Amino acid sequence: MSAVADKYKQLQQLGVEVFSVSVDSHFVHKMWNDHELTKMVDGGVPFHMLSDQAGNIGRAYGVYDEGQGIELRGRFIIDPDGVIQAMEVLTPPVGRKFAETVRQIQAFQLVRASKGTEATPAGWEPGEAVLKPGPDLVGNVWKVWKPHE
Amino acid sequence: MDEKPQGCARITGAVLGEERAEAPPVTQPVQGKGKEERMTARVGGKAPDFTAPAYHRGAFTNVQLSKSFGKWILLCFYPGDFTFV
Numbered sequence: 001m002s003a004v005a006d007k008y009k010q011l012q013q014l015g016v017e018v019f020s021v022s023v024d025s026h027f028v029h030k031m032w033n034d035h036e037l038t039k040m041v042d043g044g045v046p047f048h049m050l051s052d053q054a055g056n057i058g059r060a061y062g063v064y065d066e067g068q069g070i071e072l073r074g075r076f077i078i079d080p081d082g083v084i085q086a087m088e089v090l091t092p093p094v095g096r097k098f099a100e101t102v103r104q105i106q107a108f109q110l111v112r113a114s115k116g117t118e119a120t121p122a123g124w125e126p127g128e129a130v131l132k133p134g135p136d137l138v139g140n141v142w143k144v145w146k147p148h149e
Numbered sequence: 150m151d152e153k154p155q156g157c158a159r160i161t162g163a164v165l166g167e168e169r170a171e172a173p174p175v176t177q178p179v180q181g182k183g184k185e186e187r188m189t190a191r192v193g194g195k196a197p198d199f200t201a202p203a204y205h206r207g208a209f210t211n212v213q214l215s216k217s218f219g220k221w222i223l224l225c226f227y228p229g230d231f232t233f234v
Contacts (some may be wrong), residue, residue, distance in 0.1 A: 001227055016221045019212060020218040021162070021201065024230040029204035032230035048212050050201040052162035060164040060197040061190040065225045071226040078222040082215065087192055105221060146173045 001049075003098050005041040014105055018047035021058070022071055026051040036067055063089055079112060121145045162201035167215075198223070 001020050004011075011018055024032070029049035038044040050057070052071065058064030063074035073090040085108045090096065107120040110130065118130045121141075131137060131142060137144075190197055198215045214222070 001225065004223075004225060011223060014221065016223050017217045018223045018225070019203075019214070019217075019228045021224065021226045022229050026202045026204040026209055027160070028230050030209075033204065036231065046204070046206070048203040048205040048210065049213075050203045050212055051160075051164060052160040052201055053159060056164050057162040057197075057199045057201060058226060060199065061224075061226065073228065074224075074226040076190065076222075077194065078214075078218075078224060080219050080221060082198075084190055084192050084194055084196050086180050087190065092232070096225075101223065106224070109221070120156040137226040 001045065001097070002037050002040040005037060005045045005047070005149060007098050007102075008046045011105075014102070014109065016105060019050055020045075020047065021050040021052050023053050023055060023058070023069065024051060025053060075101060077101070077108060079108065122147065160202050162199055165198040165200060165215075196222075 004018060004020070008018065022029075026049065029045075029051065032051070033044045053060055055064040055066075055069070055071070058071040058074075061074055061076065063072045065069075065072055070092070072098060073092065073094075075088045075096055076084055077085075077086040079085050086104050088096065103125065106126050107124055110120060110126075111118060114130075117132060119133055120130055125129070131141065131145065196214065198213070200211060200213045201213045203210050214224075
């Protein structure tokens, strides 16, 4: 979570509200913030750290591991309508890549701003060409986009 | 995100819109649904609403997910505080 806290400004600029969730109590969240995360991130964790000690929220999102009593690394991008646009779930030993989360948020924001008239091809980065799905594009994607490298 | 007095009870997160036998929901359920219709997250579907106690910049608060609808939200679960990754 320190990786997200460190890059929080970038998410703020994109108008994204961040919530972290684990089965630890909010009291432990405070201790973790005060004693460790403040040493990694200036000013400590800037977003709300939620407590889900009974795993109720984790179960609703399919990330609660009953055997271990913990929550898996689940990351959900929720749009302004409250609809989940993306999810990624990893087992504990592998961390997420923050830059990919930002890229996906930017892509979903672009698609939303275009009211669904634009789509982003594989590997799209902000500033690169987008696709405009329609009759003319059918069978012609190769003219506007190629899977480089 | 209301500030609430902090007791010693082991309060926890609660999914809204789900009927529960024990522990009254922290707020009014958003919709009354039976257990068999329990909300499960999937892409393209509505994010299950919930409330949860939280820590934020020196204060203890209570967060309800749907109060942030209207903005983009990044919701991140992780295995536990003081773990290594």
